[in-house]
Amino acid sequence: MNDNSCIAGVVQRMIRNGNRKDSVIRGTKFIFHFQAFKLIEEKRILLDDSQSWNRPMELIFGHQFKLEIWETLLARMRIGEISEFDCLFYLVMNYPKVASQLRKIMVEGTHAEPESHCCGASMQKFSVGYDDLDELISNPPKYLTFRIELIDALSPNSYERETWTMSEDEKLSRILFLKESGNEDFRNNKLDKATDKYYEAVALLDQLLLKEKPGSKEHDKLSDIRCPILLNYCQCCLEKDEFYKVIKHTSEVLDHQPDNPKAFFKRAKANKAVHNFKEAIEDMEKVVQLDATLTSTANKFFDSIKKIQSRNDKSDEQIFKNMLKIS
Structure with missing residues (x-):
C-alpha cells in the first residue's frame, strides 16, 4: 500500500x-x-x-x-x-x-x-x-x-516517567499523586513504600524550587506544598527509629514555618529518643504554646522524660558506687 x-x-x-x-x-x-x-x-x-x-x-x-x-x-x-x-x-x-x-x-x-x-x-x-x-x-x-x-x-x-520528560505542571501532578499514594501506603502499614513515595515527592519539589527565587511568591507556594509531605516523611522515619533524620528535616520545616506544631511535636519525640532531653522539653513546650489542646499529651511527655532521667541518675549512681569499691 x-x-x-x-x-x-x-x-x-x-x-x-x-x-x-x-x-x-x-x-x-x-x-x-x-x-x-x-x-x-x-x-x-x-x-x-x-x-x-x-x-x-x-x-x-x-x-x-x-x-x-x-x-x-x-x-x-x-x-x-x-x-x-x-x-x-x-x-x-x-x-x-x-x-x-x-x-x-x-x-x-x-x-x-x-x-x-x-x-x-x-x-x-x-x-x-x-x-x-x-x-x-x-x-x-x-x-x-x-x-x-x-x-x-x-x-x-x-508508565513511570523519568523526571526530565515532565513539564512543571506534570511534576506537580506527580507530587500530589505520590503524596496521596504514600498516605494510603502509610495507612496500610506499608512503611517502606510510603517512605519512598514521600521522598520522591520532596525530591521533585526540590527540583522545582531550584528554578524559583527564594522569598518569591512561587517559591513560598512550593515550600508550603513541601512542608506537609516532608513531615509525612519524618513520621515514617520516626516509625523506623531514624531519629536524626527526623531532627534534620523537621528543622527544615521550621525554617519555613516557624509556628508549625506538628514539626515541633515530631522533633520533640526524636530528641527524646536520642536523649536530647533539654531540646525535647523546649520543643514540647512550644507545641503547647501553639496548640493548647495538646497540654495533656505534653504533660505525659514531660513525665516520661523525668522517669528516664530518674532511671539514668540511679544507674549513674550505682556505676559510681561500683567504681569506689575496693577490689
Missing part, C-alpha cells in the same frame, strides 16, 4: 496494518523497532537495525527528539503497524549524530559524548565516530529509508 500524502518530503509504504490507533498527546511513549537504509545504485545498504540491540527504541512524544520527523511518523501509525518511509535527506540530516549516540548507548553500552552544535555546512568536516555515518555527512544520499514497527504507544499516566 502506498501513501504519498504522508508528509511533504516523505513517501510511505505500509507493509502491515496495525490493529489500534490511540490518541497521541504530549508525553505519549512510543515503543518501536526500526531499520535504517541508504540507497546506492538501487541497492539498499543497512545502516542500523534496532532488533539487533538489547531492547526496542523508546521515544517520548513532544520532548524534542533530535529527529522530529520520527515523532510525526509514529503519531500517524497504528499499534502493530509496519511501514517504510522514504525521507528526503534534509528532513533527517541529524540521523548520523542520532545514530552515533544510539550505537554508543545501545550497542557499546557507553554514554554518548556531550552534544556539540554545528550547522549543516560545518557538519561536512565533523566526524561522529563511525565511517558509514561520516559517509552520510560527506556524501549525503537523496533519501534515507526507515522501516518502522510500532510495538506500543503508552499514555503518559500508564
Whole structure:
C-alpha cells in the first residue's frame, strides 16, 4: 500500500496494518523497532537495525527528539503497524549524530559524548565516530529509508516517567499523586513504600524550587506544598527509629514555618529518643504554646522524660558506687 500524502518530503509504504490507533498527546511513549537504509545504485545498504540491540527504541512524544520527523511518523501509525518511509535527506540530516549516540548507548553500552552544535555546512568536516555515518555527512544520499514497527504507544499516566520528560505542571501532578499514594501506603502499614513515595515527592519539589527565587511568591507556594509531605516523611522515619533524620528535616520545616506544631511535636519525640532531653522539653513546650489542646499529651511527655532521667541518675549512681569499691 502506498501513501504519498504522508508528509511533504516523505513517501510511505505500509507493509502491515496495525490493529489500534490511540490518541497521541504530549508525553505519549512510543515503543518501536526500526531499520535504517541508504540507497546506492538501487541497492539498499543497512545502516542500523534496532532488533539487533538489547531492547526496542523508546521515544517520548513532544520532548524534542533530535529527529522530529520520527515523532510525526509514529503519531500517524497504528499499534502493530509496519511501514517504510522514504525521507528526503534534509528532513533527517541529524540521523548520523542520532545514530552515533544510539550505537554508543545501545550497542557499546557507553554514554554518548556531550552534544556539540554545528550547522549543516560545518557538519561536512565533523566526524561522529563511525565511517558509514561520516559517509552520510560527506556524501549525503537523496533519501534515507526507515522501516518502522510500532510495538506500543503508552499514555503518559500508564508508565513511570523519568523526571526530565515532565513539564512543571506534570511534576506537580506527580507530587500530589505520590503524596496521596504514600498516605494510603502509610495507612496500610506499608512503611517502606510510603517512605519512598514521600521522598520522591520532596525530591521533585526540590527540583522545582531550584528554578524559583527564594522569598518569591512561587517559591513560598512550593515550600508550603513541601512542608506537609516532608513531615509525612519524618513520621515514617520516626516509625523506623531514624531519629536524626527526623531532627534534620523537621528543622527544615521550621525554617519555613516557624509556628508549625506538628514539626515541633515530631522533633520533640526524636530528641527524646536520642536523649536530647533539654531540646525535647523546649520543643514540647512550644507545641503547647501553639496548640493548647495538646497540654495533656505534653504533660505525659514531660513525665516520661523525668522517669528516664530518674532511671539514668540511679544507674549513674550505682556505676559510681561500683567504681569506689575496693577490689
